[in-house]
Amino acid sequence: MKGPRASGVYVERFGSGPDLVMLHGWAMHGGLLRDLAERLSACYRVSLIDLPGHGGSGPIDDYSLASVTDKLLEVAPSSAHWLGWSLGALLAIGVESAHPGRVRSLAMIAGSPRFTAGIGWPGVDLCLLEQMASNLEQDFSGTLKRFIALQVFSQDNARELTKRIQEIIDERPVPDAGALRGGLALLRGADFRPVLAAFQKPVLAILGAQDRLVPKAVAPELLQLNADMEVHELFSAAHLPFLTHPEETASLIREFMFRQDQG
Numbered sequence: 001m002k003g004p005r006a007s008g009v010y011v012e013r014f015g016s017g018p019d020l021v022m023l024h025g026w027a028m029h030g031g032l033l034r035d036l037a038e039r040l041s042a043c044y045r046v047s048l049i050d051l052p053g054h055g056g057s058g059p060i061d062d063y064s065l066a067s068v069t070d071k072l073l074e075v076a077p078s079s080a081h082w083l084g085w086s087l088g089a090l091l092a093i094g095v096e097s098a099h100p101g102r103v104r105s106l107a108m109i110a111g112s113p114r115f116t117a118g119i120g121w122p123g124v125d126l127c128l129l130e131q132m133a134s135n136l137e138q139d140f141s142g143t144l145k146r147f148i149a150l151q152v153f154s155q156d157n158a159r160e161l162t163k164r165i166q167e168i169i170d171e172r173p174v175p176d177a178g179a180l181r182g183g184l185a186l187l188r189g190a191d192f193r194p195v196l197a198a199f200q201k202p203v204l205a206i207l208g209a210q211d212r213l214v215p216k217a218v219a220p221e222l223l224q225l226n227a228d229m230e231v232h233e234l235f236s237a238a239h240l241p242f243l244t245h246p247e248e249t250a251s252l253i254r255e256f257m258f259r260q261d262q263g
Contacts, residue, residue: 010056011075012048015041018104018261019080022048023072023088025110026183027144027175029055031168033085036242039250044257047076051091053179055172063182065094065190073099081257083107086213086239087183090115093192096201105202105260107253110214110239113192113225122217126188133184140174151239154210161243196225203229204256206249208237230256 012030014037022037024030030037030048037046052071053059060067068091076095082103084092089111096103117123135143148165152158196203203226209216219231232252234241242249 007058009052009058009071009075010050012037014038014046014048015044017044018257019077020044020046020257021072021076021080021082021092022046023082023084023091024051024054025086025088026187027054027147027180028169029172029175031055031171032165033242034168035246036250036253039246040253043254044081045077047080049075050172051088051179051183053176053182055175059176059179061178063179063185065091065186066098068182068186069095069098073102076102078102079104081105081107081260083109083253084111085109085242086111087115087187090186090190090192093195093199094190096199097192097195103201105204105257106199107204107206107256109206109242109249110208110211111205112214112218112222113196115187115190115214121193121221122215124187124213129184129188133181133188136177136180136184140177140180144169150212153212154238155240155244157244161240164243165240193225196222196229199226202256202260204252205229205231206241206252207231207233208239208241208244209233209235210238213239 022033024033029050037048040046050057082092089108092106114121115123116126148162152161205222207216216233222229222231234245237245
């Protein structure tokens, strides 16, 4: 779809089986996760959702965590596995925090309960996000290009990846300015470490060793928070393992969720 976005939440559905909800990252849309959704659809009924104000989903006036999660739950199954990439992982944790019981298991791809660096916690420099927020108002296109460059950093085929990402992004309307500001505010301010520490559901984290946004140093900190969590580090991956290591990423997710469904 390239035309005007819908007034509500846009969702694509694939396959059949146990329900799986998938959420994309900041400034993107669900199309970037489509290949992964199709790989998983052989075993799962996948709901691939565009976040409010992104892709085909209409904007919302209040981009608070409560408002965003409420909009997502309007189209999400009553109980499902949830998979989030980057900002999507943060929001999936928020769904379980605000609505216990909706999340059967959580898979995070290049995700973290706290995106920004802090005392004893590795992450993105807060100044970088502040600069992005400032630049966004003046040069959306340039800011997005720089953000994509951060995600493909260290990859041998970075130029090819950048072109592919841009082509997918161009399939749907550009993100709403309010949604971009609201998403950055969530990335800057959300801290779900206590939520993840108390999480009673199975959790999988897939990290890229070359990721400049969610660094590999997060891995031991995640296990400190929740020793039952499964953490996998893909050595040559960065922030987009589902594009650079598609089958390995899909296999880790399938095996993780299969164990939950058999339990």
